Amino acid sequence: MRPMLTRAERLWAWLHTHEGKKIFRYTMVSVISTVVSFVVLFLVYGVFQWWTEVPSAIFANSVAAFPSYWLNRNWAWGKSGRSHLMKEVVPFWVMAVIGIAFSIVGASVARHIGTEHHLSHTEQTAVVLAANFLSFAIFWVLKLFFFNKMFKTDELDEIEEHLETEEHAEAT
DSSP states (O other): OHHHHHHHHHHHHHTTSHHHHHHHHHHHHHHHHHHHHHHHHIIIIIISOOSOHHHHHHHHHHHHHHHHHHHIIIIISOOOSSOOIIIIIHHHHHHHHHHHHHHHHHHHHHHHHHHHHTOOHHHHHHHHHHHHHHHHHHHHHHHHHHHHHHTTOOHHHHHHHHHHHHHHHHHO
16 A cells, blocks of 8 residues: 555655646646536537537637637746747647547537437437547547657656656665
8 A cells, every 4th residue: 555655645746846737737728628618518509509519519619729728828838928820829729620620520429329319409418518528538638649659758658757766766
């Protein structure tokens, strides 16, 4: 039990380093963006019934992209001042559009499920919300793998190495 507790303590300490805080904040921005998307989708599709599944998902995820960009840039990475169009804005929106494409697939699957099973609007809303969440969860994991491959780093391996280094230092 003690080795597990020690590992948790070291992970907690790592979370208080510069890199740990950045990764934690990045993850929290994803959580906040997911909540924004969920609420907007619930309102425009579930409550107000303005559009069908696909346009509602596009709108909700587009709305969520704005606080995602601002929070990632300012809070997670600590940047301020004007955004650089080609180095920051364009790459962010390319990734956002790919994420929205994933949500379109999820919304289309949700529409199919609703039609196939003759779901009520309330049930269909639950399926659409779940599909949107699942689409972005899958995209988040794929993006993590892609970035790890592209930048030739594995954040989990780096955390493990950091913990092992501290463990070795404590032992000596």
